[in-house]
Amino acid sequence: MFLILLNLLLLILGAFLDVFSATVIMVPLILPIAVQYGIHPLHLGIIFIANLQIGYFTPPIGMNLFIASYRFERPLLELYRACLPFMIVLLIVLLLITYIPSLSLWFL
Numbered sequence: 159m160f161l162i163l164l165n166l167l168l169l170i171l172g173a174f175l176d177v178f179s180a181t182v183i184m185v186p187l188i189l190p191i192a193v194q195y196g197i198h199p200l201h202l203g204i205i206f207i208a209n210l211q212i213g214y215f216t217p218p219i220g221m222n223l224f225i226a227s228y229r230f231e232r233p234l235l236e237l238y239r240a241c242l243p244f245m246i247v248l249l250i251v252l253l254l255i256t257y258i259p260s261l262s263l264w265f266l
Contacts, residue, residue: 160195161256164188165209172213173220180210197259204262208255212248215241 171180185206192202215222217238227234255261
């Protein structure tokens with residue numbers, strides 16, 4: 159339950175805040191709680207980065223969508239439709255990363 163709520167919180171924060179700002183604000187708050195639940199800090203860091211990067215192009219406020227709209231001179235609604243299949247794939251991979259820690263920790 160903790161990981162589901164963490165993913166939702168980080169996706170929302172990623173849509174509204176810069177990745178670095180959200181990391182600096184949230185890691186000191188979340189890390190002690192995650193360690194008590196037995197989550198390795200490296201695994202937590204990878205969960206953070208994956209969530210915040212997905213949130214960075216989540217409609218309606220994702221910064222990457224505005225940059226792409228300006229750069230490629232396309233309307234935002236067209237970009238929302240175009241990125242939806244990729245968003246689904248990224249969310250599935252995020253769930254795999256979150257619930258299979260060995261994917262993140264196999265170097266250790």
